[in-house]
Amino acid sequence: MENHRLMPTSPVSKRSSRLYSLVGTLKDGRLHRAEDLARDLGVSVRTIYRDMDTLAASGVPIEGERGVGYRANAAISLPPLNLSKMELEALHIGLAVVGNGMEGDLRDAAESLSAKIDAVLPEDATAIEQGFGFAVYPFANAAQGLRHLEPLRAAVRSRQKLSLQMSDGDTRDVRPLKLDYWGRVWSLLVWDETAGDFAQIRVDRIAEVSLLPGLFVEEPGKRLEDYENR
Incomplete structure (x- = not known):
């Protein structure tokens, strides 16, 4: 029988996965002790301290200190993005589909995101003063046209x-x-x-x-x- 060997996971890949796990835990807004995080992830407390420094340096809004605990004190922020016209259209389509086809939290999130995008778009004299993803027409008609x-x-x-x-x-x-x-x-x-x-x-x-x-x-x-x- 042929033997199949599993390739070892690289240290970079393991650390990246751990950082994503930490963000997922911290975004609940509660205070988490480094000792508990280290136990859950199977690493040392010193490693958690280094990871927190990395997340903070990357722009994740971490608050807390060693010996007390950590939490994310705000929504995760993205760096500024330069979008092409086609990328902006793709984003518009995605918001239109979610806004028309979903209810509850997802629709609310789409409305919030559309307002944030609208706030940073260049001024356009032809634009209607409504949210980017929800502009100009009712969503049923928007989805019809897509x-x-x-x-x-x-x-x-x-x-x-x-x-x-x-x-x-x-x-x-x-x-x-x-x-x-x-x-x-x-x-x-x-x-x-x-x-x-x-x-x-x-x-x-x-x-x-x-x-x-x-x-x-x-x-x-x-x-x-x-x-x-x-």
Whole structure:
């Protein structure tokens, strides 16, 4: 029978796991003695002291002292983050899904997080003064629009003509040119063949997306660059 040997856990991995365990324990807000923490984790009290120094230096809000005990005196803080536009959209989607699909503590947390993000976003004259993840429209409508994002992106890339059934009952045959994010709302720039002009369509107002036969070719006056130049 073939023998299988387990690879030993590296000291770095063990310490990282221990630090996460300590954070999980300390965030209950109660005072924990170093001796008790050391016994639970199977390490020395001296090791716990070093771990507490490491957590404090990393920005975890630890209060306490040796011989007395330790606790986290506030919520865990994250360092400043630089987000790309796509990362910000992904965060918006996540908040929208949680806000629409959950109740209780998770929904409350999503609302709180959206307010914190909104407070640090750059000023945007087009933005509605509501929380980032909950901006502009009711969540039922937001969730309705989220399912269209990937099909619309694919249609823009492939130059696929679309028939859009709108929530008000209208049907619009369009050439999708650009999917964008304006004032915290997703919108689709199209050449509207029904109206014979460019149009910005809010994605949350689209009820159904259907593919039309054939792809479109760029024609002067109906291109994205024509819209931008105009």
